[in-house]
Amino acid sequence: MGLIGIAGGGIGGLTLAVALQQQGVEVLVLERQSEIRDTGAGISLWPNALAALDAVGLGEVVRSLGRSLAEGGERKIDGGIAFTFSRRRFQAALGEGLVCVDRGDLVRALAARLRPGTVRTDCTVAGYDLNPSGVTVRLHNGGDVAVDAVVGADGIGSAIATQLVGPLQSSYSGYAAWRAIADADSESDDDQFWACLADGHEFGWLPIGNNRTYWFATACLPEGHSFPEGDEAYLKDAFGHWPHPIPHLLAATPSHQLVCNDIVDRAMPNKWSDGPVTLLGDAAHPMRPHLGQGGCQAIEDAAVLTFCLAKSQDVGDAFAQYEQRRRRRTRMIVQLSRHSGFTRPPGPLTTVFDRMTASVPHLPIGPAISAISPIAGYRAGQRAVREL
Secondary structure, rough: OOOEEEOOHHHHHHHHHHHHHHHOOOOEEOOOOOOOOOOOOOEEEEEHHHHHHHHHHOHHHHHOOOOOOOOEEEEEEOOOOOEEEEEHHHHHHHHOOOOEEEEEHHHHHHHHHHOOOOOOOOEEEEEEEEEEOOEEEEEEEOEEEEEEEEEOOOOOOOHHHEEEEEEEEEEEEEEEEEEEEEEOOOOHHHHEEEEEEOEEEEEEEEEEEEEEEEEEEEEEOOOOOOOOOHHHHHHHHHHOOOOHHHHHHOOOHHHHOEEEEEEEEOOOOOOOOOOOOOOOHHHHHOOOOOOOOOOHHHHHHHHHHHOOOHHOOOOHHHHHHHHHHHOOOEEEEEEEEHHHOOOOOOOOOHHEEEHHHHHOOOOEEEHHHHEEEEEEHHHHHHHHHHHO
């Protein structure tokens, strides 16, 4: 099969590299940063991603990095509980709990399983050229790398995708998101994850172990916003009066851990593959974060692509089969992610939503968890990987 080049050393690219190398395929990862690291704070790996990781022999390695979470719910702005779900219901619907991990820990653990020399850092991919012997990957520093095939795992602004289908048009969703890891437990040793919704804003938190908590927040803001006193001051002003443990988590967050992004939408390319070139993860199907499936779907991509390459001696056929297999499922999840968030600008709808939430008694919503099993359940991940 020859050498497979992977543009991008993020979660999807590294999962693919490890899985292929375990199958005896020669791989080369081209990473733009000076070292393998991820500044995206934490990531929740739902059971579908754990199933995909199990399929390529990485499940237990990844599970050891975090904590299994299967209980939690939604808090009211006054600190009361609106909705909850139990571990029994969650595991019955989805197969097991989700695992929340530090993204940096995850990419380092994956990179550590690669043979020395597999990853080249300081390599920003600019494009590629097809030739009779394979693909020449062009780098911004002027270097060229010859490979037999290339996978663009280089994110939402993918240079590989841009060359494959033309300029990638993005549009601002209307809101921004912050993510960070606080150096504190959320409030107890219970393995629970929670969210609080009010004023059109959202704040969620998940323990990742070792006295650390991953949290995220969203708010409607103008595109390209900035705050004279900084994002930390804005967050404390916007969320500092919210219920415990939110102010505690904000106070326990080191400034270097805080990541802020405008959330943008970008259409899926009309094709992912062209002979020995294909796309993976956000390069192929960027999605809003509300279902927690961005990284999970990149992991599914990596597992499916590994098995497609194992079944076909022709890399172009394998890439085409992979695209055909993945397009329908990822399109559905992109659309659901776009419509499932609760962040919205101030207005009558937001006021009605807040009043309804405030008046809700403590309700168990275990049966509703079953609704996401076709997306995030362990069996859904197994089907996505194995139905080839």
